[in-house]
Amino acid sequence: MIESSALQIKERRSKLFLLVVSCVGGWFFVKHGLLKLAEINQSMILVLLVIFLLIVEFFPLPVWKGTITISFPLVYAIYVMEGLAYTIFTYALVVCAVNLFKRRPLRIVFFNPALLIVSFYFAHVVGDQLFSHYSIDGKPRVLIGIIHFTSIMVPFYVMNNLIVDLLLIIRPQTYNFRDWRQKTGQEVNSFTISFIYLFFFHLFGNQNRGEIDSIAFFFFFSPLVCFALLSSIIANLKREKAKLKALFSISSELNKKMAAADWLDFLKDNLKEFIDVDAWVLLKKDGDSWNLKFAAGLAVENPSLSDERIKGFNKIKSLRVYPNTKESGGPANGLLDPEICSLLYAPLMLEEEIVGLFIFGRSRTKSFVEEDKQAAATLANQLAVLIKTRWLIAEQEKRLILEERNRIARDIHDGVAQSLAGAIMNLDTADRKFTKTPEEARQLMNESTVKLRKSLKEVRESIYALRPYPTEREGLLSAITTKTNVIQKESNVLIKLETRGPKFQLSPMVEKIIFDIFQESTQNALKHAEATKIDILISFQKEHVLLKVKDNGSGFSLFQAMIKARNHPHFGILHMNEAAEKIQASLQVDSKEGAGTEITLTVPRMGIEGAIIHDKAYAGR
Numbered sequence: 001m002i003e004s005s006a007l008q009i010k011e012r013r014s015k016l017f018l019l020v021v022s023c024v025g026g027w028f029f030v031k032h033g034l035l036k037l038a039e040i041n042q043s044m045i046l047v048l049l050v051i052f053l054l055i056v057e058f059f060p061l062p063v064w065k066g067t068i069t070i071s072f073p074l075v076y077a078i079y080v081m082e083g084l085a086y087t088i089f090t091y092a093l094v095v096c097a098v099n100l101f102k103r104r105p106l107r108i109v110f111f112n113p114a115l116l117i118v119s120f121y122f123a124h125v126v127g128d129q130l131f132s133h134y135s136i137d138g139k140p141r142v143l144i145g146i147i148h149f150t151s152i153m154v155p156f157y158v159m160n161n162l163i164v165d166l167l168l169i170i171r172p173q174t175y176n177f178r179d180w181r182q183k184t185g186q187e188v189n190s191f192t193i194s195f196i197y198l199f200f201f202h203l204f205g206n207q208n209r210g211e212i213d214s215i216a217f218f219f220f221f222s223p224l225v226c227f228a229l230l231s232s233i234i235a236n237l238k239r240e241k242a243k244l245k246a247l248f249s250i251s252s253e254l255n256k257k258m259a260a261a262d263w264l265d266f267l268k269d270n271l272k273e274f275i276d277v278d279a280w281v282l283l284k285k286d287g288d289s290w291n292l293k294f295a296a297g298l299a300v301e302n303p304s305l306s307d308e309r310i311k312g313f314n315k316i317k318s319l320r321v322y323p324n325t326k327e328s329g330g331p332a333n334g335l336l337d338p339e340i341c342s343l344l345y346a347p348l349m350l351e352e353e354i355v356g357l358f359i360f361g362r363s364r365t366k367s368f369v370e371e372d373k374q375a376a377a378t379l380a381n382q383l384a385v386l387i388k389t390r391w392l393i394a395e396q397e398k399r400l401i402l403e404e405r406n407r408i409a410r411d412i413h414d415g416v417a418q419s420l421a422g423a424i425m426n427l428d429t430a431d432r433k434f435t436k437t438p439e440e441a442r443q444l445m446n447e448s449t450v451k452l453r454k455s456l457k458e459v460r461e462s463i464y465a466l467r468p469y470p471t472e473r474e475g476l477l478s479a480i481t482t483k484t485n486v487i488q489k490e491s492n493v494l495i496k497l498e499t500r501g502p503k504f505q506l507s508p509m510v511e512k513i514i515f516d517i518f519q520e521s522t523q524n525a526l527k528h529a530e531a532t533k534i535d536i537l538i539s540f541q542k543e544h545v546l547l548k549v550k551d552n553g554s555g556f557s558l559f560q561a562m563i564k565a566r567n568h569p570h571f572g573i574l575h576m577n578e579a580a581e582k583i584q585a586s587l588q589v590d591s592k593e594g595a596g597t598e599i600t601l602t603v604p605r606m607g608i609e610g611a612i613i614h615d616k617a618y619a620g621r
Contacts, residue, residue, distance in 0.1 A: 008339045010172040011363050017170055018111045021163060025092075025114020028121050033088035042081055044214040049078050050090050052225050057098045059232035061186065068186050070228055072156065072194040073201065074221065075120065076149055084124055088117050105366040115163055123156035145202030153198070157191050172278070172363065197224055243375065275375045277344075279336045279361035283313065284387060285354060298337035298361065309334075313357055319373050320345040323366040332359045341365040346376035348384035355387050356380075419455040423448040471511040477503065477538065479515055483522075484536065491526060494533045501540035510603060513579045514547055517587070520576050521549035521599045529553020529597060547601040555591045576601075 040046055053074045060067035079087040092113040099109040130151040136144050168175040204220065205212065279297035283290050290310050292303065312331025322329050322343040329343055340361035348356035358380050362368065430444035470479035477499060484495045525531040531553030539546040573589060580587040583603060591597035
């Protein structure tokens, strides 16, 4: 709450600062601009310069969280041609028109031109004082021109940056030395380009080239306008590339953490890199109820989710912006701090079903632009898939656990329970016959002992099946190496194991199925093919994992094998093929009678390759 109060104070101070600058700029506009307009000296040139100025201001260069332009040469040209009044008047109108066209908040519409008016008027006063103290007698006209525009240009850039820096320091958003250095670097670039252009402006303007008309101004300033356009386009493309990179990073990390419990912490820590807001809230829908997953920034702690608010959340099926929460803020009013003035709702939709809601807030009215909407929509779609996938994983876990319980219950009922029941019946019968026919009683007891031993064996096998699989205990490669060493000790078969490519992590289910197919292939080579040599290859490739088991055994007819599989459901190849389908892998069997067998398993690399929770359900199968 203390942090929230401090942010509110800073926000009020920044609003007051904007108002003061806007008022001062408005006063300068009226007194030194509007009221002092006189006859235009070069109307065609002025119109051309205003059009160029409009283009350059409309396509600024993005820097940090704002923009800069290289419009000073055009402003200076207007100043030289028509004087201070027309410079202030046209500069203010152009900047105001651009801000209105881009639908900026009203306070920005007034502040931006006021900032430039104040800066230029300050530069005009300081420049006159500096230039008046400089002796121009006998000096070259080009040098006089350079001194003149430098004495105006330097104070303009200094004053403009001081006001902006002061505003950024006052505002609640973080503004550190790294941000200042980045902004100042761009301003230095703008200053350098403007300086060079104005140098040539005076150099060419003082040469005897005849009358200077609007055509000469057009050809001289056209490269500057084209450079501004290209630079703006390139800078915007770079910024979009950075956003896509940030989205890719967030998406990749969220995919990796799909089954982990700390995905929300990662999202909170990295969200600001993708979309810059003052408050954000994530709500998740569970059935008919809504749960608050996290809230950060200027958000209310432990807000109440009333029935009326929940009804409002259910109605938001598309992106929705509330530019001024004082007029209307939607169902999230009360979830965020009163200082939040604009809201952006981004529903998490999947197959026409809402699974959650992201709410973004900013402390400035009308501050969400089209780029923010696109970023919010992209992030919401990513989170919708993540939440739905996590829900499906949880549901599948429940289903697989239930199936596993049913399987264990069925095995106990059909196996151990039947054997124990038979043994008990035999013992009861033996007890009744013990005194009359001891031989029959002893035979029944022996049969019961056999059944009990069999039941004990089945119980031990069930317990062993529930233990961690070899691949879970020691990893895929280690488990395969251990198994090949055991086979070589127990038989005279020569086994060659080869691995290729850099090893990467696979999910437990994928490792288990690869190991099962390896084990089934080697057992078939030993038991049925009577092989004396087995070559095993495991290749970790960019798009997939390859397992190849090749033997020099007797081989078999694949057609006959498939016919045999109809009558023997547990035939090895059929079992391997079903296991491969579980992980969307392809199994290829190449064998001919008398020519050995080659089994190739190709497992696609899908990034997550099955969740940990999902995989453990198969461990006992």
